[in-house]
Amino acid sequence: xxxxxxxxxxxxxxxxxxxxxxxxxxxxxxxxxxxxxxxxxxxxxxxxxxxxxxxxxxxxxxxxxxxxxxxxxxxxxxxxxxxxxxxxxxxxxxxxxxxxxxxxxxxxxxxxxxxxxxxxxxxxxxxxxxxxxxxxxxxxxxxxxxxxxxxxxxxxxxxxxxxxxxxxxxxxxxxxxxxxxxxxxxxxxxxxxxxxxxxxxxxxxxxxxxxxxxxxxxxxxxxxxxxxxxxxxxxxxxxxxxxxxxxxxxxxxxxxxxxxxxxxxxxxxxxxxxxxxxxxxxxxxxxxxxxxxxxxxxx
Amino acid sequence: xxxxxxxxxxxxxxxxxxxxxxxxxxxxxxxxxxxxxxxxxxxxxxxxxxxxxxxxxxxxxxxxxxxxxxxxxxxxxxxxxxxxxxxxxxxxxxxxxxxxxxxxxxxxxxxxxxxxxxxxxxxxxxxxxxxxxxxxxxxxxxxxxxxxxxxxxxxxxxxxxxxxxxxxxxxxxxxxxxxxxxxxxxxxxxxxxxxxxxxxxxxxxxxxxxxxxxxxxxxxxxxxxxxxxxxxxxxxxxxxxxxxxxxxxxxxxxxxxxxxxxxxxxxxxxxxxxxxxxxxxxxxxxxxxxxxxx
Ligand SMILES: Nc1ncnc2c1ncn2[C@@H]1O[C@H](COP(=O)(O)OP(=O)(O)OP(=O)(O)O)[C@@H](O)[C@H]1O
Ligand SMILES: [Mg+2]
Numbered sequence: 001x002x003x004x005x006x007x008x009x010x011x012x013x014x015x016x017x018x019x020x021x022x023x024x025x026x027x028x029x030x031x032x033x034x035x036x037x038x039x040x041x042x043x044x045x046x047x048x049x050x051x052x053x054x055x056x057x058x059x060x061x062x063x064x065x066x067x068x069x070x071x072x073x074x075x076x077x078x079x080x081x082x083x084x085x086x087x088x089x090x091x092x093x094x095x096x097x098x099x100x101x102x103x104x105x106x107x108x109x110x111x112x113x114x115x116x117x118x119x120x121x122x123x124x125x126x127x128x129x130x131x132x133x134x135x136x137x138x139x140x141x142x143x144x145x146x147x148x149x150x151x152x153x154x155x156x157x158x159x160x161x162x163x164x165x166x167x168x169x170x171x172x173x174x175x176x177x178x179x180x181x182x183x184x185x186x187x188x189x190x191x192x193x194x195x196x197x198x199x200x201x202x203x204x205x206x207x208x209x210x211x212x213x214x215x216x217x218x219x220x221x222x223x224x225x226x227x228x229x230x231x232x233x234x235x236x237x238x239x240x241x242x243x244x245x246x247x248x249x250x251x252x253x254x255x256x257x258x259x260x261x262x263x264x265x266x267x268x269x270x271x272x273x274x275x276x277x278x279x280x281x282x283x284x285x286x287x288x289x290x291x292x293x294x295x296x297x298x299x
Numbered sequence: 300x301x302x303x304x305x306x307x308x309x310x311x312x313x314x315x316x317x318x319x320x321x322x323x324x325x326x327x328x329x330x331x332x333x334x335x336x337x338x339x340x341x342x343x344x345x346x347x348x349x350x351x352x353x354x355x356x357x358x359x360x361x362x363x364x365x366x367x368x369x370x371x372x373x374x375x376x377x378x379x380x381x382x383x384x385x386x387x388x389x390x391x392x393x394x395x396x397x398x399x400x401x402x403x404x405x406x407x408x409x410x411x412x413x414x415x416x417x418x419x420x421x422x423x424x425x426x427x428x429x430x431x432x433x434x435x436x437x438x439x440x441x442x443x444x445x446x447x448x449x450x451x452x453x454x455x456x457x458x459x460x461x462x463x464x465x466x467x468x469x470x471x472x473x474x475x476x477x478x479x480x481x482x483x484x485x486x487x488x489x490x491x492x493x494x495x496x497x498x499x500x501x502x503x504x505x506x507x508x509x510x511x512x513x514x515x516x517x518x519x520x521x522x523x524x525x526x527x528x529x530x531x532x533x534x535x536x537x538x539x540x541x542x543x544x545x546x547x548x549x550x551x552x553x554x555x556x557x558x559x560x561x562x563x564x565x566x567x568x569x570x571x572x573x574x575x576x577x578x579x580x581x582x583x584x585x586x587x588x589x590x591x592x593x
Contacts, residue, residue, distance in 0.1 A: 056489050057489075058485055058488070058489065083491065087489065087491030088490075088491070090489070091489065091490070092486065092489055094482045094485075094486070096482065099481050099482050099483070100481075100482035100483055100486055101483055102483040102500070102504070102505070103505070104504035104505055105500065105504075113487065113490065113492075113500075117487070117490050117491055117492045117493075117496060118490065118491060164486070168490070
């Protein structure tokens, strides 16, 4: 397998007080292939952002390992040795473009910041030219080079954030709900932009979203998270046509059907929020993993 | 046709944007800025306006009342007060600015480090700051003065600078705690940015407006401290002319009822301080306004 990321038994706890701890991630194992678009879905609080932040070394997981191109990024020494490589080849786009852009920096400064930090030589002339090139790539007018984030619309800001993430030509792009704060027509534009950029540049994209329709359209494979657990991983088509885990079924049934009669008569399966205990991922079909409770043979 | 549809229930919001802007313009401290700029400029180019050598002691003309030759009179050592005002103003203003530079630099470094560090380090730094704050600054000043020996403008600036950073540092720390979790700082960290880049590009531009008022007030209090110290005989010696050291002759001046020796430097001091206060207040109001607009 040509996997880019291998996640093995990842756990992450947040301690609120000395006694109270939140298990944001519990025993997550999966792999992400080179050059694919991997979708991550799940309800709010499922731990999607936490997983993304662990992948970016923003959080240090409580236990478990993440291998990126064979490098164990959770190991401090190994991370330090490969710091430059890791920091330039992985980039992240956040949900709220308003808070992910420094309000006191111009668009051109924001986009070229990764180059300046890493003292990388721009490939298209000066820093400014590089910024203009990236802006054109993401469909922004270079006339906005000297604007500040508060002068831009939400969609434009998100494009600037994407430009910044692409500046170092990353191998892995993590997008943590990049479209959640945009209105519907802009959402479609941004999703199409991601698709186009991924086709052109071939980076691996991890796309976190609430909107299942967008995930189905965009992603090659999808992982479903529930209460810190990964419950199902499968190729996108297969997951949407034949979901296996109870939670996935409930989640998918929440997608409205564009037919009023069918919509009204539909019976939505209730997922009674079972407490997930010890379980393991089983490959029920080639490439289709479902989480099963331990000692439970039925799916 | 035109009255077929009518929108009801919508009340146009009163358009007070324009009015608000006008009052803001009106309140801009133009007079203060002009007076302050004049004082600073003349002090900087005092050689052009001085009619006498401010350090020359004309023993035939001690305690002279303001007249045509000595515009503001002379002091009891026979120095021309008009020339001394500009010449000494330069030192007073220099001390104000330079000590503020020192204290602001310290405040930004200490506040940023404290805000960015782990909670344990942060607590240690803040406790140390509190201890430092609880020692009367006069005590520290006298102690450092004693170590440094005879005072001059640089040493006074240094002493005032390192005793007046604490309150700015606390504001810087609070702001840094707020900004450091914002996603642009996290993104910069992911790109491998160092501490220096984050402080310079992300932190300072975003908190500078909230400490601007305190920084300007720091200039004011530094000038006051210098005057107070000199007045009490712990600051600049009489040979080094500043507004403070001119006032240090006040006691003896009162005995000879030469009021101009106190009133004239005092007037310049108060005028400068008032102007700085006005400008500082304006900046604070502007800052509050831009925050409430968000
Ligand atoms: N910094 C933090 N400190 C404490 N608890 C946290 C922190 N960040 C997240 N959590 C908790 O961890 C759990 C997972 O949060 P996470 O942000 O990963 O969810 P998410 O799947 O991204 O949700 P959303 O779709 O709303 O973004 C939640 O219960 C949340 O309360
Ligand atoms: Mg999230």
